[in-house]
Every structure is written in structure tokens, then in C-alpha cells.
Amino acid sequence: MPRVMTLQTSFNSGVLDPRLAARTDLKHFYQGVDTATNVVSMPQGGLKRRPGLAYIDTISGAARLESFAFNVEQTYLMVFSNTNIEVFKDGVSQANITSPWTTTQLFELNFTQSADTMIIVHEDHQPRKLIRSGSHTAWTLSTITLTNIPTHDFGSGSEAVWSSSRGWPKSVTFFEGRLWFGGSRERPQSLWGSVTNDFYNFNVGTGLDDEAIAVTLDTDQVNAITAVFAGRHLQVFTSGGEFYLPNSPITPTLSAVKRQSLFGASSVRPKSIDGATLFLDRTGKALREFIFTYTEDAYTAHTVSLLASHLMNSPVDMDALRGTANDDANYLYVVNGDGTVAVFNTLRAQEVGGWTQWTTNGTVESVATVVEEVYFLVNRTINGSAVRFLEKLDADAYTDAGKRQTLSPASASVPGLAHLNGESCRVKADGSVMSSATPSSGSITLARTATTVEVGLDFDTEIKTMPLNMDFQDGPILTRKKRVVRVVADLYESLGISVNGTYLADRSFGVGVLDDTPTPFTGIKETFLLGWDDLAQVTITQTDPVPMTVLGLAVEVEA
Secondary structure (H helix, E strand, O other): EEEEEEEEEEOOEOOOOHHOOOOOHHHHHHHHEEEEEEEEOOOOEEEOOOEEEEEEEEEEOOEEEEEOOOOOOOOOEEEEEEEEEEEEEEOOOOOEOOOOOOOHHHHOOEEEOOOOOEEEEEOEEEEEEEEEEEOOOEEEEEOOOOEOOOEEEEEEEEEOOOOOOOOOOOOEEEOOOEEEEEOOOOOOOEEEEEEEOOOOOOOOOOOOOOOEEEEEOOOOOOEEEEEEOOOEEEEEEOOOEEEEEOOOEOOOOOOEEEEEEEOOOOOOEEEEEOOOEEEOOOOOEEEEEEEEEEEOOEEEEEOHHHHHHOOOOOOOOEEEEEEEOOOOOOEEEEOOOOOOEEEEEEEEHEEEEEEEEEEEEEEEEEEEEEEOEEEEEEEEOOOEEEEEEEEEEEOOOEEEEEEEEEEEHHHHHHHOHHHHOOOOOEEOOOOOEEEEEEOOOOOOEEEEEEEEEEEEEOOEEEEEEEOOOOOOEEEEEOOOOOOEEEEEEEEEEEOOEEEEEEEEOOOOOOOOOOOOOOEHHHHEEEEOOOOEOOOOOOEEEEOOOOOOOOEEEEEEEEE
């Protein structure tokens, strides 16, 4: 029977929708995978184990995460919960601030920030400003006194467009020296801009260039504004379409709002990444890229999730990481309603754009990026009880809800694990995987002394290739019975890998291999397999908390 060797050197297309299983005519078929769970798509083409989640704190009740950046050094994580805002700096709680927003209103809040002031809006509450008052622990939350509020005749005479009875602004941003409000309960498709450089003054006056602006979207149906966004232009997202204001500067006489597309946006706030504004459409099934194209002299809103639309499941939150000192990729984290996270890796200039899926022992509820740090709020069941943990993505961690500690002097007793009491945990000591342990009274005891120890919850990784297809002399083999004869994996600093259930040995017997920590392997490893199959897919798994990076796969197949 004929044999052929296939080679996959790039996984940049990420996970592909099951409905693409027969699309061998697409280049993505040969650069994508069927499954990529708990791995990260690298811009260089490979797939690596995702970072672990380091435990930061236990949060009381449901919450929403949001970032606050005074400058690149003074950054904070804000945890909004029922009538409270908790401020974290470098993982340490700094302050608690009483707020008016209840649990059911948390994901209806909208934010914008300028220097030390964050503006927070909700249609049922007068807008607030949160001000950092000179130190990490000094914060003030107060209502904003808006002056010269525009008026409207609601049927019983002219009255202010914003009030306790008529509702307050629903979305907010700063743009071109004005504070912009979008939509309210009674005026859902109206847009207001403040007096230039007088953010709380909305005096429309006689229409002078620096006076306030009040416009209503001219559409054939009521399209409630879900977000106003400061991008290349002032962008307006509504439940029924996407708009922008083309003039610059925007003035009362130059404030035309042009509709660009008709997809509609969800209430999840858009994010700017890689030169485009990414937004979730109103169906919750697609992530779209709102970007200006000079060939059309207009904005387009193409989907960037089409190839992996099955990973979108009623998203509730998202945030972006725009490259770090250790990674030049851009990542978008989309938190789904089912608690999974869809992760998008994008570098448009390099034609990189692929999705992977993250899962954990629990459900992720919110995400926020604070400069180069990514935080998640995770609802977990620990020892039979539901708890919410604030956790941070940690490139040096291999477990979730975990703690990495340096014990000095070396010790067999590992403290500081009260949050995991009664829960079976994975343990790494001085780089070696130890037997699982269950913390009791906040600690575990190792079988030997160690200096560097990580204890946390386990998560498994899985990569499954697309069905193998090649053209033989008598045609393609996609629908034929096939047998994978040999798999050659190109690995980088990897341990603990299995291919179709066959473990790839981390080291061979010889002098000096016992009682030493295994060294992550870089290079080529091969394994031979048995059995015939319709699809002939290769599945790479890893069940231990150790590093893994797959750069490429060569597969010898017989059909």
C-alpha cells in the first residue's frame, strides 16, 4: 500500500469549526487543528501549553473585573461586586469603596478613564467618577454634577433628557477633548458630546464649534446604543448597526453620523487590538473586526471568528493583551457564558489569526488586562463548596488557583494553601512533579525537602490535528481508510507528552539520570503507531504540570 509523509509546520489558523472538516480546498485546513484545549497559539506557528493561573485572593460573591491605569507604573485592578469596589495593586488589596451598583447591574456598567479619573455610567444611576487621590489606598467615588443638561419633550413638556425618572447615560468615552455619552433609557439612540475641555458641561448654546453636541441616529428603527468607542474616529455601536462620525474635529454643525454595517453589537464593550476595533455582534455568535478600508472609503465589519464559531458561546466579557516584554503576539480573551475562554491570537501584518480554547476546574466569569497582567475571576468548587477566586495568568506556573513559593531554608512543609483545603492538588518541587497532595489546615507535607514549590489544581492539554489528507495518484485520501504509521514531533522545551496515547519518554537510562530533575527536551521525537482509521488524526496530550511547545508535526500515513 502507498505511504506518504505529511508535514505541518504551522498551527496559525488555530481551532477549526467541525463544519470545516471536509474543506481541504482551504489553506487553513492545513494550518489548523481540530482541537486545541489549554494551549496558546504562537505567532511563530507553534502551539504551547497555556500559562497557569496564580491564586491572588478569594472574592465574596459575583463580581466584574476592570483595569485602572494612572500611568504604566501605577496600575490597578478594580473588582466590582455588590455595592462595593475593591482595589488591588500588584495582587494586594488596597481599598474597599462603597458603590451604588448591585450584582445584577455589574455587567451593564460602562467605563472610560482620563489620568486619575474613571467615569462610570449605568442607565439607572447618575454617572459617577472614581478618583485616585494621591496614593494606592486613597480613592473617592462621587456623583458627577452635570450642568446644562439637554432637554426633550417626552410628551408633557420640555424636560432634562437625563434624570432619575428618564434614566441616565448608558455608555461613555473621551474623544477630541469632549466627554461623550451614548444612549439612555428614554433616549436610547441619542448621542451627546460635552463642551470642549469642559467635560461635565452639556450646554448646546447657539451651536458654536466648542459648544456641546446632541444628535440622534437617523435610522429606520430604534437602534439602542450599546457602546461609544474612541478609535480612528468616534465609533458608535448599536443593537442594530455600526456607525461613525467622519468629521474631525467634530462640531455641532459637523456631527453627521454615518451607518457602516448592520450586524448590531452586544453589550460587551469593544476592544482595540492590532489596528481594529473588535466587537461581539448581537447574536453572541461572532466576533467582528470594525476597521476602515481605503479601498471602500468606509468601515467594514468582517467576522474574525468564522473559522472557529463553535468556540463562541454567549460571551459575557472580554479583554485584550497587546504584546508583552516576553511575547510579541496580541491576544484577545473572550469569556463565554459556559465558563470557557476563547483565546484569539492576531497579528494582521503576518497573517496570523487563530483560536484556541481554555478550560479550568470551574467556570471563568470575568477577565481584565492591567498593562501586561491578565486577571480572571473563576467560580470553583473547593472541597464541596462554591468559591470565587481572583487569579492571574502566570507564565511560570503550570497549575490553576496555584501558589508558587520559595522555602528558605528548604522544607518538606508547604504553608499558605488554606484556599485549597480538602482539594486534591498537583505538586511540583524544584522542577519535579511530585505525588498529588490535599492541603489540610492550610499546608501539605512533601516526601522530601524542597526549595521551590508549586501547588495548585490540575488542567490537561490536548491538540488534535485535522483529518489527514493527501493526493495519491488515484485521488485524495480524505475519505479512505488510513493508518498513521509514524509521527515525528518537533518539540521545544517539552516534557510529559503522549501521542495517540503513546508516551514519549522524557529521558533514557544512563549515568546521572536518577534523582535529577528531567530537563525539558528540544528537538525531534518519533513514535510508531498501529491501527486503521477513517480520519487518521494525531492527538497530543499532556497530563502533568510541565512545559510543552509543539513546533511542527510530520506524519507518515498509509492508505
